[in-house]
Amino acid sequence: MSLLIFLTGIVFIFLYVLPGTHSWGKEGHYITCKIAEGLLSREASEAVKSLLPEYANGDLASVCSWPDEVSHRAGWRWSSPLHYVDTPDFRCNYDYCRDCHDFARSRNRCVTGAIYNYSAQLSTYKNSKFTDQYNLTEALLFLSHFVGDIHQPLHCGFLGDEGGNTIILHWYRRKSNLHHVWDTLIIETALKKYNMDLSMMIEDIRTSILEDWPSDVPAWESCGVNQTVCPNWYAAESISVACKFVYKNASPGSTLGDDYFFTRMPHVRKRLAQGGVRLAATLNRIFLGGYSLLYHLTDDIFPECSSNTICDRENQSAC
Numbered sequence: 252m253s254l255l256i257f258l259t260g261i262v263f264i265f266l267y268v269l270p271g272t273h274s275w276g277k278e279g280h281y282i283t284c285k286i287a288e289g290l291l292s293r294e295a296s297e298a299v300k301s302l303l304p305e306y307a308n309g310d311l312a313s314v315c316s317w318p319d320e321v322s323h324r325a326g327w328r329w330s331s332p333l334h335y336v337d338t339p340d341f342r343c344n345y346d347y348c349r350d351c352h353d354f355a356r357s358r359n360r361c362v363t364g365a366i367y368n369y370s371a372q373l374s375t376y377k378n379s380k381f382t383d384q385y386n387l388t389e390a391l392l393f394l395s396h397f398v399g400d401i402h403q404p405l406h407c408g409f410l411g412d413e414g415g416n417t418i419i420l421h422w423y424r425r426k427s428n429l430h431h432v433w434d435t436l437i438i439e440t441a442l443k444k445y446n447m448d449l450s451m452m453i454e455d456i457r458t459s460i461l462e463d464w465p466s467d468v469p470a471w472e473s474c475g476v477n478q479t480v481c482p483n484w485y486a487a488e489s490i491s492v493a494c495k496f497v498y499k500n501a502s503p504g505s506t507l508g509d510d511y512f513f514t515r516m517p518h519v520r521k522r523l524a525q526g527g528v529r530l531a532a533t534l535n536r537i538f539l540g541g542y543s544l545l546y547h548l549t550d551d552i553f554p555e556c557s558s559n560t561i562c563d564r565e566n567q568s569a570c
């Protein structure tokens with residue numbers, strides 16, 4: 252018995268200590284996807300339901316963390332650079348051609364590239380020519396997850412600190428890092444005010460969408476003319492928020508408490524809301540079929556890059 256408790260404890264500690272380096276935590280993804288679900292058109296809602304795995308029971312939000320769950324597993328490690336895009340230290344801006352690549356400097360392998368990739372795949376939904384080529388269930392889960400991730404400011408944070416992962420500090424009395432604070436801990440602290448009832452927090456954000464931000468929502472939803480997705484814009488917003496509010500007063504070794512929580516929580520709520528609104532708008536455009544990829548799904552689903560500049564963690568003088 253005591254051994255069992257001991258082992259359970261080990262497993263618990265292990266799960267607990269594993270750094271949540273990959274995205275909004277489970278709650279954050281659940282919130283964005285739940286908000287999106289409520290804003291889907293009939294066509295999009297039907298398409299989503301038809302693509303969801305059976306165990307989701309028709310609920311997109313319940314499987315929005317799937318890409319995090321698999322990203323460390325054998326066979327899926329290729330997907331782990333797709334959760335974020337790092338930007339050069341203290342520049343506070345984002346550039347697709349400069350920033351979107353993985354450690355091996357392979358182009359398009361970042362969260363913005365992945366959003367282009369999976370929305371293009373999903374837009375083949377009604378085109379039977381592609382049915383063998385892509386797993387649209389995976390495409391839906393990846394897209395829904397990555398639209399959430401890109402709204403977490405530190406998923407577009409600085410290269411040098413790995414999006415805040417190497418900024419070790421305290422969240423109240425708990426040792427953590429800045430990335431994890433933004434993925435999970437701010438939301439967790441906020442949840443205490445809702446008696447840990449996630450649905451109440453979601454309802455509250457929904458109310459804000461209707462009452463506090465109604466005049467902003469059309470701009471959140473829209474992309475350029477004929478554009479289905481516009482992840483570059485979201486990434487640029489994220490690094491801007493990171494510079495103005497996330498990194499500020501959060502140096503290594505500092506202790507973040509009420510002052511930081513109460514001033515940053517509004518930004519977290521807004522990013523979650525924007526993620527949800529934009530995921531719905533994107534899925535609504537994809538399944539409306541207005542945008543059909545007439546060209547074949549090859550490299551031209553990604554923005555074209557003429558410059559050779561690629562930002563490198565070891566040598567940022569190049570960017």
Ligand SMILES: *[C@@H]1O[C@H](CO)[C@@H](O)[C@H](O)[C@H]1NC(C)=O
Pocket residue numbers: 329333359360361364365366368369389
């Ligand atoms: C695009 O999607 C395919 C299928 O999941 C994957 O193999 C590829 O790595 C993805 N590329 C990017 C940049 O997302």
Ligand SMILES: *[C@@H]1O[C@H](CO)[C@@H](O)[C@H](O)[C@H]1NC(C)=O
Pocket residue numbers: 304386387388389
């Ligand atoms: C599509 O992907 C899901 C999730 O990885 C998997 O369970 C399913 O079997 C795949 N479908 C096909 C037809 O390969």
Ligand SMILES: *[C@@H]1O[C@H](CO)[C@@H](O)[C@H](O)[C@H]1NC(C)=O
Pocket residue numbers: 476477
């Ligand atoms: C948008 O798409 C329509 C239809 O394909 C086309 O006629 C129009 O020129 C496009 N507009 C822009 C700005 O690309």
Ligand SMILES: *[C@@H]1O[C@H](CO)[C@@H](O)[C@H](O)[C@H]1NC(C)=O
Pocket residue numbers: 566568569
């Ligand atoms: C860093 O990049 C600059 C500009 O591309 C180059 O001149 C320099 O040799 C590089 N340094 C290292 C250590 O790679």
Ligand SMILES: [Zn+2]
Pocket residue numbers: 273274275318319334396400
């Ligand atoms: Zn993630």
